[in-house]
Amino acid sequence: MVGATTTNFALDSALALPEVIYTSQGTKYLHLPGVTMAQNAANQQVYLLPDGLGSIRQVMSGTTVVSRRDFDPYGNLPPANPATFQPPYGFSGEWWENDVQLLHLRARWYDPSNAIFLSKDPYPGDPMRPQSLISHVLRKYDRGPGAEDRKIANSRVLGLRSSSAKDFYERDVPLAHEHS
Known part of the structure; x- marks a missing residue:
């Protein structure tokens, strides 16, 4: 009210x-x-x-x-x-x-x-998709519209500088059994 x-x-x-x-x-x-x-x-x-x-x-x-x-x-x-x-x-x-x-x-x-x-993501993640278990990270798999903006915003949330953000996203590798 x-x-x-x-x-x-x-x-x-x-x-x-x-x-x-x-x-x-x-x-x-x-x-x-x-x-x-x-x-x-x-x-x-x-x-x-x-x-x-x-x-x-x-x-x-x-x-x-x-x-x-x-x-x-x-x-x-x-x-x-x-x-x-x-x-x-x-x-x-x-x-x-x-x-x-x-x-x-x-x-x-x-x-x-x-x-x-203001709170943690209530979605617990899917053990069959380990990347979903990290609730606060957007990875380089995110290639949809606005993906770069979301990565920049997420880097700001994580407190990363632009150079460390690039390194952070580049070190994430695709899983062998990645499902769409």
Whole structure:
């Protein structure tokens, strides 16, 4: 509760990690592949459009771009990036809690200003994929969109300098039985 406003959420818990589908302020969210549709209490609809990492970069109403925004590699909005409409979804497509300036990753909270998670990853890992047992490391196997940005952010979390970060990632070797 912030001030005198309490927000309640309805969650879709059928997913491995629940998604917000309704808030007590009357906003409804429909999560579709590649886009999230939001409808407020006044029945105004907008589409939240992600980039390759899933970060909400544009908000569209019909065919008009209502808002654009950019994130740095750690999930911060640059100060010179005013947006006219700020949806609660942001970096990596996850819920941004503006009152506490934290990103809710459904399983734990992330502080982009310090590039740290506030708790350990609850996923214990898979013994058949030993690289998954190290909860705080992103390896060079991560080659998807934004992989370099995630490695830089992770290096910052681990306290590595850029030269030691490169050495750190280069020493990780693929496993013989690596599964996709």
